[in-house]
Every structure is written in structure tokens, then in C-alpha cells.
Amino acid sequence: MSEDNRAPVTVLGLGSMGRALAEAFLRAGHPTTVWNRSAAKAAPLVARGASHAPDVRVAVAASPLVVACLTTYDATLEALAPAAADLPGRDLVTVNSGTPAGARRMAAWATGHGARFLDGAVKNVPAAVGRPDTLLYYSGDRAVFDDHEATLRALGGDTVHLGEEADLAALYEMAVGGTLLPALLGFFQGAAMVTARGLEASTLVPYTVKWLEMIGSVLPDLAEEIDTGDYTEPASSIGIFHAAVAEERLLGREAGVDASWQEPMYDLLERAVAEGRAEHSVSALVELLRRRPRAA
Structure with missing residues (x-):
């Protein structure tokens, strides 16, 4: 894929991880639209070439691929609710914390509103996003992964699809993540x-x-x-x-x-x-x- 036809992408949520995802897409040459409840967080990304959407509906409508990086599935559902009518024909990828049950609920909501759905997890710190050895895994609609794999690899070179079940990424995220706090303690x-x-x-x-x-x-x-x-x-x-x-x-x-x-x-x-x-x-x-x- 040449720089002239890099796929456009929208990033919702500009905390430390969301900002890192948007920066990685920008570095890879993808036209990137960003949205955050606090608009001030978008300013550094706009300075690097991102487009700032004034509201979530505009953000969702801007790109065929929407990557939501909010805190939890409930927070993602709340943020996307005003844009539910804009989801048909879009591909939604969530990258947030939560349980497998939350992922299943998110998948049902997204597909029920006409979007294809993929759930994901970044297995590293924000500073590592975009590196060749950074691991991200996804689960859900395999066609979504196949269609956007080249774009998603901008976030990390070790990119894996775990399976069609929408909750597998959340399951592995919690199963693997359980080692972190005991090791740190x-x-x-x-x-x-x-x-x-x-x-x-x-x-x-x-x-x-x-x-x-x-x-x-x-x-x-x-x-x-x-x-x-x-x-x-x-x-x-x-x-x-x-x-x-x-x-x-x-x-x-x-x-x-x-x-x-x-x-x-x-x-x-x-x-x-x-x-x-x-x-x-x-x-x-x-x-x-x-x-x-x-x-x-």
C-alpha cells in the first residue's frame, strides 16, 4: 500500500494509549481523524496532521475503520451511543479494558447497529506502540481483521487474530495480564x-x-x-x-x-x-x- 492510498482511520479516545495509537497511524501515513470528550487533547495530534472531529458522529462518519480506545466497554458504549445511526457499513475495533462478557455485549451492540466488530488488546505500554515487536491481538470477525490487517500493523508488528469468538481478546488480555501485578509486587x-x-x-x-x-x-x-x-x-x-x-x-x-x-x-x-x-x-x-x- 503506497502512502497515496493509505486507508483512513478514526481514533476515539485520546488518553495515553489512544494518543499512541493515533500517532502510530499518522507515522504510517494513514489519514487519521481523532475525537475525545476533552477537545484539548487533540491539539498535539492535529499539529502532526490529524483531523479533529468536533463530535463523535462526525468522527465515526469520517472513516470506514473506527478504533475506540476508551477505558471500558461501558465507556465505549456511552461514547458511541450518539453515533449509533452512523455505524452501518463501518468496522469498529475496540481496544479497552474489560471482561469477556463485556466484549460479547459490545459485539452484540455493534453488530446490532450494522457495524462489523473486532476486539483487541495492546500487550505493551503506550511508548511501544508501533514497534515491530509490539504484540497486539484481536478476536471477532475474521473478515474485519483480514481487510484491515495492513492498517492495524501500524500499531505493532506482532499482530495476531485469536479467533472468531468476539471475547477471546478480552479473555487472553485478562488471563495474561494476571501475571503483571504479582510480578511487580x-x-x-x-x-x-x-x-x-x-x-x-x-x-x-x-x-x-x-x-x-x-x-x-x-x-x-x-x-x-x-x-x-x-x-x-x-x-x-x-x-x-x-x-x-x-x-x-x-x-x-x-x-x-x-x-x-x-x-x-x-x-x-x-x-x-x-x-x-x-x-x-x-x-x-x-x-x-x-x-x-x-x-x-
């Missing part, structure tokens, strides 16, 4: 410990990165154990993790840090051992996680 706890000794948190970074790379290297084997349901040949057993709990609690007290956020994990290990799973792979914890939480 682990780093923050380590930072609290070393800084209490007068050391800098930055000294942890190279070793933490190597540790995370190790974790990444064992995920395929752990996933295979989960998929087969065979936990009997562990590289790391539940018992090994359980045996370390007392020392980890002692270390928290010794270092003077609040490690109470780990207690639910320790409780999970305790329950697994009580069930006779001490010799099973740590991946067997998924069997406990598949159950409903116990009543308080």
Missing part, C-alpha cells in the same frame, strides 16, 4: 528490602530480568503439564515451595517489609499440601484455582 518487595539496606533498587534490575527470563523458559513445560493433567514428574514440586514459606515469612519480619500480600499464595500452598499434592508439580495449583473460592 515481587519486584517492589525486593526493592523495599535492598533499599532498607542502603542499596539502590536499580541494582536488582539485571538479576530480576534474568529471573523473569528463566520463568519464561519453563512456561511451556508447565503448560504441557496443565494440558495433560499429569503433575507427577515435577521439576519443582509444591512441597518445595511450601517448605520455603516459613523462611519467607521470617525474612519479611527481619527485613521490616510488609509481605502480607503473599499470604493468599501461602494459603493456596497449604491447601494443596493438605490434599496430598506435595509431590506434584507446582503447576498442579491450577487444579485449586479452577474451583470457586471458599466462603468467608
